[in-house]
Amino acid sequence: MVVAIVIAIILVAVAGYYIAVRSTPINVGNVTETLPPQNVTVTSNVTTPSTTSINTTKTSTTTSTNTSLPSGAEPLPYNSANKTVFLYVVASSSGQPFNFNGTSNGQLHFYIPAGWTVIVHFTNQEGLEHNFLIIQNTTATPGDDVGQDGTILLAAGTTTSNYLNQGISSGQTASASTTLPAGIYWFACGISGHAAAGMWGVIVSSSSVTTPYYLIS
Numbered sequence: 709m710v711v712a713i714v715i716a717i718i719l720v721a722v723a724g725y726y727i728a729v730r731s732t733p734i735n736v737g738n739v740t741e742t743l744p745p746q747n748v749t750v751t752s753n754v755t756t757p758s759t760t761s762i763n764t765t766k767t768s769t770t771t772s773t774n775t776s777l778p779s780g781a782e783p784l785p786y787n788s789a790n791k792t793v794f795l796y797v798v799a800s801s802s803g804q805p806f807n808f809n810g811t812s813n814g815q816l817h818f819y820i821p822a823g824w825t826v827i828v829h830f831t832n833q834e835g836l837e838h839n840f841l842i843i844q845n846t847t848a849t850p851g852d853d854v855g856q857d858g859t860i861l862l863a864a865g866t867t868t869s870n871y872l873n874q875g876i877s878s879g880q881t882a883s884a885s886t887t888l889p890a891g892i893y894w895f896a897c898g899i900s901g902h903a904a905a906g907m908w909g910v911i912v913s914s915s916s917v918t919t920p921y922y923l924i925s
Contacts, residue, residue, distance in 0.1 A: 794827050806907035834878060839866035839876065839882070840864040861888070895910075
């Protein structure tokens with residue numbers, strides 16, 4: 709009877725030891741075996757900004773002014789911003805010796821707005837010397853000495869004192885500028901006798917002119 713009790717006690721002790729060992733991690737050397745981590749699901753709400761494309765149409769307004777020139781007229785180069793007109797005048801080798809742009813005896817007329825600045829570029833292609841003057845004339849047609857026919861306002865290729873015998877040679881160009889109030893003027897070669905031989909034209913400066921132009925009569 710005593711032996712049976714002892715055996716029962718031993719069995720109970722062994723069972724308790726076994727249960728205790730099964731519930732404790734097993735340490736083998738320096739390595740501890742642990743259970744793998746739980747799978748954690750993370751839900752992330754990501755808001756992606758949307759880009760709205762807006763089509764923008766830019767409207768450019770261009771204002772153009774159509775200026776009607778007289779029949780047969782041709783526009784002159786000019787700069788309306790600084791009220792400047794450019795006259796390119798040639799004593800042409802293809803015309804008679806006393807010509808401006810192939811014209812003579814007042815055939816060439818320049819029309820400019822009143823008060824604008826005139827910049828003259830005069831080129832001599834002739835074998836003779838020539839110059840270019842603008843004259844506020846007091847006679848109907850020029851004589852041998854244009855200085856006697858009015859007041860010289862501009863001189864290109866010469867001076868207001870040496871115009872009778874000084875000009876530029878063939879192939880040379882001279883420039884000069886002046887501002888012309890409203891009025892009617894000549895342009896002429898000042899060398900003695902040249903204007904009287906036909907080397908002159910007319911400049912009309914008028915407030916009724918808005919676009920510079922020229923006419924050949």
